[in-house]
Amino acid sequence: MRFHDLRHSTATILLSMNVHPKVVQELLGHSTIHMTMDTYSHVLPSMQKDIIDRWNDRFKEGEKPIDEFEEGDDQNAGA
Numbered sequence: 001m002r003f004h005d006l007r008h009s010t011a012t013i014l015l016s017m018n019v020h021p022k023v024v025q026e027l028l029g030h031s032t033i034h035m036t037m038d039t040y041s042h043v044l045p046s047m048q049k050d051i052i053d054r055w056n057d058r059f060k061e062g063e064k065p066i067d068e069f070e071e072g073d074d075q076n077a078g079a
Contacts, residue, residue, distance in 0.1 A: 010027075012040060015040055021033060021036055021040075
């Protein structure tokens with residue numbers, strides 16, 4: 001295995017562990033976040049599915065959608 005392969009694997013694993021891309025950029029020594037994200041964007045589709053699943057878990061069927069909260073609702077306080 002080449003050094004480059006280890007770097008690529010490390011970045012891919014870190015991003016799949018939801019490590020912030022800025023942290024990965026700094027660890028790799030990339031000059032911009034664009035370089036990191038352009039190189040490792042293949043990791044994002046599975047991360048996007050995870051985010052959507054987590055979102056759906058948070059807002060399960062039967063719960064009042066955010067846009068249906070009425071003014072003065074306790075759940076909408078501070079918004």
